[in-house]
Amino acid sequence: NAGVTQTPKFRVLKTGQSMTLLCAQDMNHEYMYWYRQDPGMGLRLIHYSVGEGTTAKGEVPDGYNVSRLKKQNFLLGLESAAPSQTSVYFCASIKAEFVGENQPQHFGDGTRLSIL
Amino acid sequence: GENVEQHPSTLSVQEGDSAVIKCTYSDSASNYFPWYKQELGKRPQLIIDIRSNVGEKKDQRIAVTLNKTAKHFSLHITETQPEDSAVYFCAASRRTGRRALTFGSGTRLQVQP
Numbered sequence: 181n182a183g184v185t186q187t188p189k190f191r192v193l194k195t196g197q198s199m200t201l202l203c204a205q206d207m208n209h210e211y212m213y214w215y216r217q218d219p220g221m222g223l224r225l226i227h228y229s230v231g232e233g234t235t236a237k238g239e240v241p242d243g244y245n246v247s248r249l250k251k252q253n254f255l256l257g258l259e260s261a262a263p264s265q266t267s268v269y270f271c272a273s274i275k276a277e278f279v280g281e282n283q284p285q286h287f288g289d290g291t292r293l294s295i296l
Numbered sequence: 297g298e299n300v301e302q303h304p305s306t307l308s309v310q311e312g313d314s315a316v317i318k319c320t321y322s323d324s325a326s327n328y329f330p331w332y333k334q335e336l337g338k339r340p341q342l343i344i345d346i347r348s349n350v351g352e353k354k355d356q357r358i359a360v361t362l363n364k365t366a367k368h369f370s371l372h373i374t375e376t377q378p379e380d381s382a383v384y385f386c387a388a389s390r391r392t393g394r395r396a397l398t399f400g401s402g403t404r405l406q407v408q409p
Binding site: 211213215220221222223224225228230236238239270272274276284285287288289290 | 297300302330338339340342345385387394395396397398399400401402
């Protein structure tokens, strides 16, 4: 069990370039999340998915798009990167096994993204 | 939406002393409150969590208390050690719906040997 795997781990982009961050989990989790963490701040929710084929916006969705074509993968896309998107991106997942039951989120190791 | 405030932003203690970090939340429907420890360049690691039907939970040197009426919860670390030095985050979420976490802004804990 690898848990939650994020690729790439590091990336440097130029303003205006596009890229896709991949999050893969092998725990058969239904819920998946993308957060960003800026220096000195807590994580903020970008987008989330409650199941294959469904996505929704979080608190800071502007400039990002997501897709969940397969249950195990959640992709985060930057169509035209901006310096304000320089951040550390974390993916997380939980299983919706028990209705009304809270479960700890499993985090990936993060992707450190710099936009020049 | 939910708003979580955390304080202090920095905390320095002597080895062996206790450390207390406090958080308040705004959404009365929140019912899950985890605490994460994050070391430099690493992912957040869950250290303890508490659900709204419990007022206190303890795990060795770490304890969390929850006051639902006042909407605040606290992390207590006793007998601190240098390896406890890290950034600690509180968070809150609902049991239903999107279940996403709303994080506090973090507390940098420094344990002086």
